[in-house]
Amino acid sequence: MKKVISILMAVVMVFAACMLFSSCTKTEDEEENSTNEAASQESTAMTAKEGVLVMATNAAFPPYEYKEGDSFAGIDVEIATKIAEKLGLTLEIQDVEFGSIIGGVQSGKFDMGVAGMTVNEERLQSVNFTDSYATGVQVVIVNEGSAIASLDDLKADGSMKYGVQQDTTGDIYSSYSVDEGGFGEENVIRYKTGADAVQALKSGKVDAVIIDNEPAKSFVAANEGLKILDTEYAVEDYAICIAKENTALLDAVNEALAELKADGTLQQIINKYIPASLEDSSAA
């Protein structure tokens, strides 16, 4: 019994030490931030590393972001490059898991998160979002010849499983209980990437994949025997997330976005990755 107690005590002490340490480092960060803010009044030092704009993304979400050889490509990447250009900073891209982006932005590890991220209440509690730069649509992918013909055929009685990419809005919405408009926790299988979910759909492990419209189109184009349901599952706005304290960067990015919208660069970038014909066919 004594041993058990001593082990417990040890665990508690380690826990407490961790807490102390993390809170100490936090106050240091805050101090740093405040000096940063002071500095930003005079110059443009609103990023953690001077002269560098660190962007976090999950490069498995075509056409918004994906890897092309050793470098990154996609709508988000090009928009971020343009923003960095306007701010006179060098863009540095960090490829992390989608679920780690907001935490990293919050702690100051990344300056901003650009990952086809939807603005929602939960996320707004942790970070700020810029003005939206694109509209995201969540759609349902099914196998051709599937019994699912419309949203009404999606059942939550356990007879159907739904594949999603973990932590995306598709995951959050479909994981809600039936009363809240989802399919229930137990019927959703969460994969690390959208491609994994589509793979699972093809081999019949899930009956439908709920995912963003743009990657969905790429997946359907690349895989035979898949189709997207005509009705959207949900429609939302995409924006860039920035730490709450860093309002200087938020304002600067919003300004840059407004300029990009005004001179048509934004639309050009989107059109480059999403051909108008594809958009038309989805609207039809």
Added chain:
Amino acid sequence: MDGIQAWFVQQFTELKDKFILCFIDGDRWQWIFDGLLNTLKITLFAGLIGVLIGIIVASVRSSYDKNSESLALRGGFGYHLLRFINGICQLYLTVIRGTPVVVQLMIMYFIILKSSTNGVFVAVITFGINSGAYVAEIFRSGIMAVDAGQFEAGRSLGFNYVQTMRYIIIPQAFKTVLPTLCNEFIALLKETSVAGYVGISDLTKAGDLIRGRTFEAFMPLIAVAIIYLVLVVILTRLVGVLERRLRRSER
């Protein structure tokens, strides 16, 4: 003094709020609980499969190592059969030990057991086959470590090969390999944390989910770490008890 006290109170309330956010809100503890059950299920059944495979492979490999010379002299069908099976076992060990378990898991999930819709089942099979390779070598090292004199003594007392193994070699070997075997089970338990790669909701994935939903890293990760730690401590204790019981015969 008041400052310090206020600081502690503030820390405590912050900690409490985070705890409520991470585990109480939205019944998120349910994820941890279900994840823990899946982790235990996978580890237990994979461990059993691993021991079963381990015993079979270790018997083949050690029989071959011990008897290949004398059998080669005799030649005949038995020798070639043993050599063939030994070759298969060696191939199995090479492939399984030479590739990461995450890759094996994905190969199983997306290619070999493509039609299975039960992720936990796929994980049990994968981790079982993976663990079998390591357990086999652990058992073989135990069997080979028993002094050759023990074997000769058994044979000269009139035991045949199987009897000598069953009554003299294996009991001694088991005692030697117990700590290493325990090691393997600890490794297995922790290795199952990659099951989330193929959409299985294990303990690590549960922590990951909470992290993704609350954007709070400290609470879920530390909680998951503590649960793994407690499981390993319990496992180590149980093996310790077993070891002590087995050592009684030495006195």
